[in-house]
Amino acid sequence: MIKAYENHEVWFVTGAQLLYGGDAVVQVDSHSQKMVDGMNESGILPIKVVYKGTSNSSKEVLDVMTRAESDPKCVGVITWMHTFSPAKMWIHGMQKLRKPLLHFHTQFNEEIPWDEMDMDFMNLNQSAHGDREYAHILARMRKGHKTVVGYWKDAKTLEHIAVWQRVAAAWADAQDCLILRFGDQMNNVAVTDGDKVEAEMRLGYHVDYMPFSEVMTYFEQVADADVDALVKTYFEEYDHCSKIEDKESLEYKKVWNSAKAELTLRAVLTAKGAKGFTTNFDDLGDVAVESTGKGFDQIPGLASQRLMAEGYGFGAEGDWKTAALYRTVWYMTQGLPQGCSFLEDYTLNFDGEKSAILQSHMLEICPMIAEDKPKLEVHHLGIGVRKTPTARLVFTSKQGSGIAATIVDMGGRFRLIAADVECIKSKPLPKLPVASALWIPQPNFEVGAAAWLIAGGTHHSAFSYDITPEYWEDYAEIADIEMLHISKDTTLESFKRDVRINEIYYLLNKALK
Numbered sequence: 001m002i003k004a005y006e007n008h009e010v011w012f013v014t015g016a017q018l019l020y021g022g023d024a025v026v027q028v029d030s031h032s033q034k035m036v037d038g039m040n041e042s043g044i045l046p047i048k049v050v051y052k053g054t055s056n057s058s059k060e061v062l063d064v065m066t067r068a069e070s071d072p073k074c075v076g077v078i079t080w081m082h083t084f085s086p087a088k089m090w091i092h093g094m095q096k097l098r099k100p101l102l103h104f105h106t107q108f109n110e111e112i113p114w115d116e117m118d119m120d121f122m123n124l125n126q127s128a129h130g131d132r133e134y135a136h137i138l139a140r141m142r143k144g145h146k147t148v149v150g151y152w153k154d155a156k157t158l159e160h161i162a163v164w165q166r167v168a169a170a171w172a173d174a175q176d177c178l179i180l181r182f183g184d185q186m187n188n189v190a191v192t193d194g195d196k197v198e199a200e201m202r203l204g205y206h207v208d209y210m211p212f213s214e215v216m217t218y219f220e221q222v223a224d225a226d227v228d229a230l231v232k233t234y235f236e237e238y239d240h241c242s243k244i245e246d247k248e249s250l251e252y253k254k255v256w257n258s259a260k261a262e263l264t265l266r267a268v269l270t271a272k273g274a275k276g277f278t279t280n281f282d283d284l285g286d287v288a289v290e291s292t293g294k295g296f297d298q299i300p301g302l303a304s305q306r307l308m309a310e311g312y313g314f315g316a317e318g319d320w321k322t323a324a325l326y327r328t329v330w331y332m333t334q335g336l337p338q339g340c341s342f343l344e345d346y347t348l349n350f351d352g353e354k355s356a357i358l359q360s361h362m363l364e365i366c367p368m369i370a371e372d373k374p375k376l377e378v379h380h381l382g383i384g385v386r387k388t389p390t391a392r393l394v395f396t397s398k399q400g401s402g403i404a405a406t407i408v409d410m411g412g413r414f415r416l417i418a419a420d421v422e423c424i425k426s427k428p429l430p431k432l433p434v435a436s437a438l439w440i441p442q443p444n445f446e447v448g449a450a451a452w453l454i455a456g457g458t459h460h461s462a463f464s465y466d467i468t469p470e471y472w473e474d475y476a477e478i479a480d481i482e483m484l485h486i487s488k489d490t491t492l493e494s495f496k497r498d499v500r501i502n503e504i505y506y507l508l509n510k511a512l513k
Ligand code: MN
Pocket: 316, 317, 344, 361, 460
């Protein structure tokens, strides 16, 4: 179990019926408990599984699913049919359950005891047909779920459940998630915009804005001593040139301003209970900051970097969809080693088979993906309403494979695009001192980038080294949204066909529902 998920649990419900007598159900109950204990003791599942008994009738199924729906600790339900559990009894319960569902096709007994097997054994090991009857009603009801097939002691099997648990936890987190926007969308930008009402209905999170005048009321309450202390923490945590510690220098003043911006944002996010935010370099309040010292002297880039590392969702230029998606990526990868970040497709590097895309932003890259200790530096930033130096963490990223993901609003539906990428060694940028990553889209630059463009993907993404495509498959299944995956197997011919088929599928799906 992972500490970050200790308030979550996943329920395990066994389907049975009383046809084989009460004794059989008692034994099934004990088998189920042993299976759940074994799963919990495997060390593979990040979230505790809680056994909720056998369900033997429509009323019992409805009762347990109603409790699952209303229990805030429960982030999802695993169902397993030990026996032929006539599936009409699952209809009302499955209608009630809206939380993530996993159908586990397994069996208590591993290998067939060929010489000893009798009818008593059969009455206790009927998943082969029982799970089919149940799966039929899920298919018949068009009930979204994940199917995991395998023996319950196998690590490989449990790893599929572990992925789903993490996604289910992130889904629960998103249902109670506020994304605050400091400023609006960058003017005229299409791809990062979309339907915020549909986002709340479909994906769970709520998006609000906060005027800068209100941010400034928090700014004014930040104590100088707290800013001094945070600056000291920066100097302890990050490599830096000793001259920026000189309190008379411009650099020190700029680091100090960044620390005050961080404390301001923390105070706002805490007061509002927000789990993510967006900024906009064109909207930092209209205070004459240079003369009065009141207000942000530049976009709060260092704050965004540090808050991202703590799990706050972040999207630049008002990009609330990426802010929410980053929060989800961070939430589901807690305890995993490599890290995640908001990134932007910055500039292209044509180099034959190594052709790659530099990933960066003006300032806001999460230090979790840094290869080495980040450097705290102060440099000029000439974009936006303020044209002045500001502090930032500078580093290059780790190498290795990862996945970049984005959600776009296609009008009438959301489309999740997940692209496998290979991060290669990036280089320092002495004249453009920002954090960066450098990746080759899979299967190669030409096909990977073309597929992303055909899908209408953003220039912003939520990136992680720690996840596999299965995470996004599970997420798209739970959210019931379109997913396009760009992988080593992608060809443009098949990808274009998928895009066109999906167009029809989602139109028809909507008409049927
Ligand atoms: Mn951007």
